[in-house]
Amino acid sequence: MTDPEVAEADRPTLAVRAAAPVSALGRLVLDTVGGAGRLALFALNGLSHLLRPPFYWRNFLSAFFEFAFYSLPVVALTAIFSGMVIALQSYTGFSRFNAQSAIADIVVLSVVRELGPVLAGLMVAGRVGAAMAAEIGTMRVTDQVDALGTLSTNPMKYLVAPRLLAGLLALPLLVVVADILGVMGGFIVSVVKLGFSPAAYVANTFSFVQPMDVIVGLAKAGAFGFLIALMGCYNGYHSRGGAQGVGASTTSAVVAASILILCFDYVLTEMFFSR
Amino acid sequence: MNGPTTRIGVPKIRIRGLSKSFGPKRVLDGIDLDVHPGTSTVVIGGSGSGKSVLLRCILGLIEPDAGTIEIDGVDVLAQGRRDQEATRERIGMLFQNGALFDSLPVWENVAFGLLARRKGRRMSRTAARQRAGQVLTQVGLDPSVGNLQPSELSGGMQKRVGLARAIAAQPEILFFDEPTTGLDPIMGAVIDGLIVDCVKRLGSTALAITHDMASATRIGDRAAMLYQGRLVWQGEAASLLHSGNPLVDQFTHGRREGPIGMELRR
Numbered sequence: 001m002t003d004p005e006v007a008e009a010d011r012p013t014l015a016v017r018a019a020a021p022v023s024a025l026g027r028l029v030l031d032t033v034g035g036a037g038r039l040a041l042f043a044l045n046g047l048s049h050l051l052r053p054p055f056y057w058r059n060f061l062s063a064f065f066e067f068a069f070y071s072l073p074v075v076a077l078t079a080i081f082s083g084m085v086i087a088l089q090s091y092t093g094f095s096r097f098n099a100q101s102a103i104a105d106i107v108v109l110s111v112v113r114e115l116g117p118v119l120a121g122l123m124v125a126g127r128v129g130a131a132m133a134a135e136i137g138t139m140r141v142t143d144q145v146d147a148l149g150t151l152s153t154n155p156m157k158y159l160v161a162p163r164l165l166a167g168l169l170a171l172p173l174l175v176v177v178a179d180i181l182g183v184m185g186g187f188i189v190s191v192v193k194l195g196f197s198p199a200a201y202v203a204n205t206f207s208f209v210q211p212m213d214v215i216v217g218l219a220k221a222g223a224f225g226f227l228i229a230l231m232g233c234y235n236g237y238h239s240r241g242g243a244q245g246v247g248a249s250t251t252s253a254v255v256a257a258s259i260l261i262l263c264f265d266y267v268l269t270e271m272f273f274s275r
Numbered sequence: 276m277n278g279p280t281t282r283i284g285v286p287k288i289r290i291r292g293l294s295k296s297f298g299p300k301r302v303l304d305g306i307d308l309d310v311h312p313g314t315s316t317v318v319i320g321g322s323g324s325g326k327s328v329l330l331r332c333i334l335g336l337i338e339p340d341a342g343t344i345e346i347d348g349v350d351v352l353a354q355g356r357r358d359q360e361a362t363r364e365r366i367g368m369l370f371q372n373g374a375l376f377d378s379l380p381v382w383e384n385v386a387f388g389l390l391a392r393r394k395g396r397r398m399s400r401t402a403a404r405q406r407a408g409q410v411l412t413q414v415g416l417d418p419s420v421g422n423l424q425p426s427e428l429s430g431g432m433q434k435r436v437g438l439a440r441a442i443a444a445q446p447e448i449l450f451f452d453e454p455t456t457g458l459d460p461i462m463g464a465v466i467d468g469l470i471v472d473c474v475k476r477l478g479s480t481a482l483a484i485t486h487d488m489a490s491a492t493r494i495g496d497r498a499a500m501l502y503q504g505r506l507v508w509q510g511e512a513a514s515l516l517h518s519g520n521p522l523v524d525q526f527t528h529g530r531r532e533g534p535i536g537m538e539l540r541r
């Protein structure tokens with residue numbers, strides 16, 4: 001750490017100063033590893049409650065609806081406009097090379113593989129992840145979570161497990177819709193604005209997309225849905241200190257879920273699409 | 276200073292050497308307390324003195340650092356998860372701010388514990404709803420209140436619903452965390468009266484914590500004072516106002532001068 005040119009007397013302070021970022025980094029790493037460990041234990045604990053009865057169907061269904069139904073409008077709009085903008089962008093690019101016919105290919109692959117799951121994930125993280133953290137956080141700071149424990153009900157089983165399952169199952173469903181609407185957005189722009197033949201566009205779309213593209217896209221969506229629910233529950237469950245604490249955990253839930261979605265997107269893409 | 280009372284028979288709740296710290300802060304520092312079957316004990320103490328932590332430890336919501344807690348002579352801290360859940364089913368708790376589930380209507384709040392029991396002992400929804408109506412009547416509310424949401428209730432009504440939820444399963448043991456805090460004096464007296472009635476009717480053993488002296492003498496048979504993590508005085512609740520203990524005297528009479536410094540108020 002120390003520089004040999006530096007005078008003897010200055011060394012300790014310099015060494016300390018030089019070490020400060022290192023020790024801060026070390027602390028950050030330790031905190032992150034510790035946090036990841038606690039998060040993983042929380043996730044496993046939540047999942048393990050799915051295997052043991054009772055299962056709270058009503059909580060599962062209401063979380064599922066929150067995910068799938070109420071998020072549908074925002075996800076649908078996002079998907080349509082992304083499909084449209086990709087068609088437009090790739091046309092301006094490809095027309096220079098006379099490769100316009102590749103537009104259908106570009107639209108369907110980017111929507112199904114990436115944009116559908118990622119944009120739906122980010123939208124739902126902001127909507128449902130935040131709401132989950134706020135709801136569970138409020139229950140925590142008003143002692144409702146503890147009250148469950150005194151009424152023969154395990155809060156992990158009652159609050160967390162149904163939401164994790166709902167996230168895992170609902171987001172793929174939402175992404176199916178997003179995929180269809182995204183492709184439709186591309187179709188509209190290509191046919192109406194760029195003058196493609198509708199039949200050729202549809203034929204191109206179906207000839208390019210492979211079942212594997214769709215399946216991996218939906219698997220991504222499942223992973224993202226799980227992460228959104230996990231971050232919402234985890235941050236809400238560990239809320240502290242009144243309204244301010246609940247606000248802070250809501251923010252963390254959305255930020256953490258969004259970052260994790262983008263990280264996992266890269267990892268999953270690396271695993272399945274790059275050979 | 277009176278030690279733990281020596282009475283014949285096994286105490287319902289027996290606490291020895293209970294300690295709990297949060298970080299450097301020693302909240303409970305060797306608590307010894309006996310609560311005898313069918314009696315009510317109130318623990319008084321300032322805000323932040325650890326009264327709620329004491330109840331949470333007995334309920335198993337907080338794990339203490341040291342000490343033993345026995346219920347009917349069984350060490351509950353040494354129990355497995357299943358047995359601990361079974362023990363918890365025998366305790367009803369009225370939380371400080373009610374802690375009603377705001378996503379559920381009032382009747383489902385009251386019947387929650389009945390619906391949540393393990394298969395075999397679980398009530399049907401119709402039966403539970405009917406039972407909720409009965410319990411609401413017991414706490415002086417009309418059964419039609421069951422159809423409202425908790426957010427539609429006044430503070431006094433919320434306390435009553437919280438009490439109804441605590442007694443619905445007819446528990447052997449009842450805990451009350453500051454039952455009159457936040458209520459006007461008349462409503463406080465009404466709630467105290469309901470608490471005494473319910474405890475009598477069920478024949479339960481009660482442990483209440485409060486910093487309301489009127490409430491303490493109304494609810495309690497026995498009383499204890501928690502100060503700096505220890506029970507500094509135990510005796511008959513009726514003698515609270517003339518205990519002869521300087522700490523209790525200052526607290527019960529609300530004097531600014533005395534052995535209790537202002538650090539208590541932090």
Ligand SMILES: Nc1ncnc2c1ncn2[C@@H]1O[C@H](COP(=O)(O)OP(=O)(O)O)[C@@H](O)[C@H]1O
Nearest residue numbers: 297300302320321322323324325326327328329
């Ligand atoms: N889960 C917790 N984590 C950290 N500190 C806590 C926790 N619960 C209580 N405390 C601290 O313990 C002290 C006693 O709290 P409490 O039992 O709620 O007081 P009261 O006597 O007013 O009910 C307070 O100073 C509080 O900050």
Ligand SMILES: [Mg+2]
Nearest residue numbers: 326327371452
């Ligand atoms: Mg308290």
